[in-house]
Amino acid sequence: MRRRFGVSTTVAIAAVVVAILVGIGIGIAAAPSIVAPAMVTTTVSVEKTATVTSTVEKTVTAGAGGLTGEIPIGALLPLTGVLASFGQNNKVAAEIAVEEVNDFLEKMGAGWRLKLYVEDTETKPSVALEKLMALHSKGVKVVIGPMASAGVKALKEYADSNKILVVSPSSTSPALAIPDDYIFRFPPTDELQGRVAARFAKRIGVTHIIVMWRGDAWGDCLADVVKKRASELGIKVAKEIRYAPEATEFSAEVATLASAVDSLVASGVSPDKIMVVLIGFEEARGILLDAAEYDVLWKVRWFGSDGTALSSKLIQDPKVAEFSAAVRFVNPIAGSETEGFWRLVEKVKERIGRIPESYSVNTYDAIWIIAHALLITDKYDGEALKNVFMKVVDQYYGANGHIVLNEAGDRAYANYLLWEIVKTDGGYEWKCTGKYDFKADTVKWS
Numbered sequence: 001m002r003r004r005f006g007v008s009t010t011v012a013i014a015a016v017v018v019a020i021l022v023g024i025g026i027g028i029a030a031a032p033s034i035v036a037p038a039m040v041t042t043t044v045s046v047e048k049t050a051t052v053t054s055t056v057e058k059t060v061t062a063g064a065g066g067l068t069g070e071i072p073i074g075a076l077l078p079l080t081g082v083l084a085s086f087g088q089n090n091k092v093a094a095e096i097a098v099e100e101v102n103d104f105l106e107k108m109g110a111g112w113r114l115k116l117y118v119e120d121t122e123t124k125p126s127v128a129l130e131k132l133m134a135l136h137s138k139g140v141k142v143v144i145g146p147m148a149s150a151g152v153k154a155l156k157e158y159a160d161s162n163k164i165l166v167v168s169p170s171s172t173s174p175a176l177a178i179p180d181d182y183i184f185r186f187p188p189t190d191e192l193q194g195r196v197a198a199r200f201a202k203r204i205g206v207t208h209i210i211v212m213w214r215g216d217a218w219g220d221c222l223a224d225v226v227k228k229r230a231s232e233l234g235i236k237v238a239k240e241i242r243y244a245p246e247a248t249e250f251s252a253e254v255a256t257l258a259s260a261v262d263s264l265v266a267s268g269v270s271p272d273k274i275m276v277v278l279i280g281f282e283e284a285r286g287i288l289l290d291a292a293e294y295d296v297l298w299k300v301r302w303f304g305s306d307g308t309a310l311s312s313k314l315i316q317d318p319k320v321a322e323f324s325a326a327v328r329f330v331n332p333i334a335g336s337e338t339e340g341f342w343r344l345v346e347k348v349k350e351r352i353g354r355i356p357e358s359y360s361v362n363t364y365d366a367i368w369i370i371a372h373a374l375l376i377t378d379k380y381d382g383e384a385l386k387n388v389f390m391k392v393v394d395q396y397y398g399a400n401g402h403i404v405l406n407e408a409g410d411r412a413y414a415n416y417l418l419w420e421i422v423k424t425d426g427g428y429e430w431k432c433t434g435k436y437d438f439k440a441d442t443v444k445w446s
Helices: 009-020 084-108 125-137 149-161 190-203 217-232 251-266 284-291 312-316 318-327 339-352 359-377 382-394
Strands: 005-007 040-042 049-053 059-063 069-077 112-120 142-144 165-168 183-185 208-214 236-243 274-279 301-303 331-334 416-424 427-437 442-445
Touching (some): 069 359, 084 312, 112 125, 149 217, 190 274, 190 301, 190 331, 217 274, 284 318, 301 318, 312 427, 318 416, 339 359, 359 382
Parallel strands (some): 208 236, 208 274
Antiparallel strands (some): 416 427
16 A cells, blocks of 8 residues: 655645756756655645754744755764775765755755754764764754664664654665664665675685674674575685774784685685685775785685775775785675766765765765655654655665665665776776676676
8 A cells, every 4th residue: 555645735846846857957866856756635734833943053944834944964974983984975975965955955946955964973883872862952853874884773772762864875784674763774785795795706716715704783794694695605614703893903813814724725725716705894904904914815815895895095005905906805885887876976086086985875865865855744854754755765766776675774676886906007996897786696797
């Protein structure tokens, strides 16, 4: 049964106008589009006006006359810590989206604008919760982020209890796939990503893998999927190495890794039949730096995850970049190949000087979708926005193409782009060298 939405006549018309404007050049995706809900009823309130205090030092008014003033949207991003470069990329993408949405609203003659407030989570779950509570105390009801699954897990109960709409551009832990909560996530869960490493290993003839991972809500789940899928494909999991998420020194873990590889080689396994699957954030820089000290670790295959794909930290260190390029350290991340996708990537790159990971595209699309949801609900209310969010996403086509959410509010599927660091005349840079097709469960790699 299709859900019936009550919206004002003015808002219904506004939603239709958005659809008509497709193609006139507003926004990265040639005007991200939306159409009005299939069943629209006219329910106009004439006398009641609700006032919500926001972080913008003004008042946001929602009532018979619709939204007015500045509508606050929070962003909980890791501007420091082991996801810092990802957070910085997403901050730029969010700023671009808000600029374009506000330009769009001005052209529509709307009486409200979005106002972005960015808070640094420091890539720490406890800080993510603290910052959400601080934003909420000032009236914020819609938040982009956090990026890490551990951060999403930490604030989930508070967000649900206080009816705060949370849209994460990058959380992928299957443990957080919970229907009818206030958390929506724009990448697929690691039930899909975990299949990529094993299929890649099979594609290149690997017979043994060693899994080394960050021991948190994200890393534990992804490692489990990788190990399970590898076993299903007849690939032996030869060693498991779990490290603490707060760790900053990895010499012992890397020594264990090198010893495990030596043992496999001594038993007759060729180094090119062995693959290290490294699941981590930008602390991977330290792991790769230590790995470069062992000759045997230059001879095996390496595979990463979305936590290291396109990380600027790995390029900035010459020794890490050299090692990564030599072993062809492949990193998968869910991403589209639409014209709008690559156009936004270039626009973010112009501002920050590097290729952003595709989760910044999710941030961009999330803000446009929230703006469309606000046009439809015509009020700044977390519960009202949650109730229409799935419908709005289903009818939206933006920089990341058509996003399909499952019953848990997570992206149902996507292909994965494979990125690795390559040597160029000017040094090292990230390059897309392959693709994983989720439907066919196949890898194409150059």
